[in-house]
Amino acid sequence: MKHIIKFTANRVWRTYQGGKLLDTIEKKSNPEDSSFPEDWIGSTVEARNVGREHISEGLAMVPTEDGQPVAFRDLLKQNQGYFLGQEGDKARTLDDIPLVKYLDSATRLHFQAHPTREFAQQRLGLPRGKTEAYVILETREEVSEPYIYAGFQRPPSREQLKEWIETQDISSIEACFDRIAVKPGDVFLIPGGRPHALGEGILMLEIMEPSDLAVRFEFERCGYVIPEQARFMNQGIETALDVFDFSPVPPEQVDAEFRCHPKVLNTDAQGNTLEELIGAQDTSCFTIRRASVSGKFSREEEAFFFGVVTQGSGTLRIGDEVTELKQWERFFCPAGVREFEYESTSGMSILECYPGNT
Numbered sequence: 001m002k003h004i005i006k007f008t009a010n011r012v013w014r015t016y017q018g019g020k021l022l023d024t025i026e027k028k029s030n031p032e033d034s035s036f037p038e039d040w041i042g043s044t045v046e047a048r049n050v051g052r053e054h055i056s057e058g059l060a061m062v063p064t065e066d067g068q069p070v071a072f073r074d075l076l077k078q079n080q081g082y083f084l085g086q087e088g089d090k091a092r093t094l095d096d097i098p099l100v101k102y103l104d105s106a107t108r109l110h111f112q113a114h115p116t117r118e119f120a121q122q123r124l125g126l127p128r129g130k131t132e133a134y135v136i137l138e139t140r141e142e143v144s145e146p147y148i149y150a151g152f153q154r155p156p157s158r159e160q161l162k163e164w165i166e167t168q169d170i171s172s173i174e175a176c177f178d179r180i181a182v183k184p185g186d187v188f189l190i191p192g193g194r195p196h197a198l199g200e201g202i203l204m205l206e207i208m209e210p211s212d213l214a215v216r217f218e219f220e221r222c223g224y225v226i227p228e229q230a231r232f233m234n235q236g237i238e239t240a241l242d243v244f245d246f247s248p249v250p251p252e253q254v255d256a257e258f259r260c261h262p263k264v265l266n267t268d269a270q271g272n273t274l275e276e277l278i279g280a281q282d283t284s285c286f287t288i289r290r291a292s293v294s295g296k297f298s299r300e301e302e303a304f305f306f307g308v309v310t311q312g313s314g315t316l317r318i319g320d321e322v323t324e325l326k327q328w329e330r331f332f333c334p335a336g337v338r339e340f341e342y343e344s345t346s347g348m349s350i351l352e353c354y355p356g357n358t
Ligand SMILES: O=P(O)(O)OC[C@H]1O[C@@H](O)[C@@H](O)[C@@H](O)[C@@H]1O
Pocket: 014, 015, 016, 038, 109, 112, 132, 197, 198, 206, 214, 216
């Protein structure tokens, strides 16, 4: 029987504080910010948390028919053709599965930069870098002007940045950036190599290449000191500096460089709409679409995807199998499911995260 696979919460320890909204979504009795500000949805990637290597974190678990939990990654391997499908005549692999997270920040995150795919392959011997995208879902009321930092608006020279990193001159580093205002519904793509930091009070869906590689060049935030091995991906500072894209993104080019504008792919008389938020013209790393459902919405898709219900509720039907969908729920739809139908009387919005065109 073909069906979608739903995921339960999969909170992951990080170096910063947040997660109160995720606690609320999980209906915990005392929602609070903690060191578990992220929920990795259907993750096939293990988190790299220095000092916590004895704990397996990141990998999503799903129940099997006999009730025993199994890593979602292992379930996929049992029938890769059905779950992941093909791209042209090439079978898709686990490296093609985007990593999708809820991220809920209570504080500004430390400055970081992620490697591109080319850098990861050529310099680190790893299959994927970490180009990432943000779909802003909510911002906290108490934060009046939510923002992110991205790209150097005023790039330092490599030598200058090296010195500021070594002396941890954060005010000079911060002066290289302007705040980019964000609001719910905004979509950003941050290519590997571009330095960035997320501001406080943002709940987002984050979609990225499947890796946990980061150059963390601000070593202390809110009392937590990032251990040395976790700063430069276990490499030296020169390798870390090689990750950076120093080309300027002046204020007037910020939107063109990072902001993505949804394109309507199709719409019908009932008001169902399918939009592409990030597509092949933006990146080959992943594709993001948004289905806005009003009534019955029949869909046909060849590729697998992660679905995240960001607004409203309804159902998803595959043949005779009907699954309820509530706000904030997340699921995986195998490539072997070619046709399905959403239905909602009150309205439902679903973000669909697909592999890219590798
Ligand atoms: O791994 P740490 O340093 O806690 O990073 C925290 C987070 O930073 C963000 O900018 C993204 O890159 C997230 O995917 C990452 O999990």
